[in-house]
Amino acid sequence: xxxxxxxxxxxxxxxxxxxxxxxxxxRTHFRGxxxxxxxxxxxxxxxxxxxxxxxxxxxxxxLGAIIGFADLVDCVxxxxxxxxxxxxxxxxxxxxxxxxxxxxxxxxxFWNVPPNVLRRCRV
Numbered sequence: 001x002x003x004x005x006x007x008x009x010x011x012x013x014x015x016x017x018x019x020x021x022x023x024x025x026x027r028t029h030f031r032g033x034x035x036x037x038x039x040x041x042x043x044x045x046x047x048x049x050x051x052x053x054x055x056x057x058x059x060x061x062x063l064g065a066i067i068g069f070a071d072l073v074d075c076v077x078x079x080x081x082x083x084x085x086x087x088x089x090x091x092x093x094x095x096x097x098x099x100x101x102x103x104x105x106x107x108x109x110f111w112n113v114p115p116n117v118l119r120r121c122r123v
Contacts, residue, residue: 001113003035004090005106008063009046009055011038013083015068015095017053021076021083022090028075028110035113035121036095037106040064049082065101066113066121070094098122 006014006022013019014036040063048054055061074091081089104117113121 001033001035001118002030002110003037003066003106003113004110005037005039005108007039008042008058008061009048010043011036011067012055012061013048013052014070014092015097017048017055019052019083020092021079021081022092023083023085024088024090026109027088028072028090030110031072031074033069034072034110035066035118036068036070037066037104038062038064038101039106051082062101064105065103066098066117067101068095068097069121070096 010019042061042063070092071094072090073093076089076091079089099122102117102120
């Protein structure tokens, strides 16, 4: 299974906060279910769209772990979503949080979840 590492609080927003677009600098042709990995390093400066749910406080952020799954259904250059900032937006659907985050090391771009880590992921 492929995974995508995302800095907090954006990873939380994908799984719990209605973030349906993940902005990236590269196009992807991949479609399918991906694991959402919360990067070990959070984003210190961030701002959510005005109508978005507020994330938990920084001391509650999960870091360095797979926190859920989502379906990557499209890659777009334009989108009406308030989450879109381009240049490319990975359109995500059906977020599914894990019962318990599974610690693991992430990587840049898409990467393969090790089988032993994937076995520990329970939705």
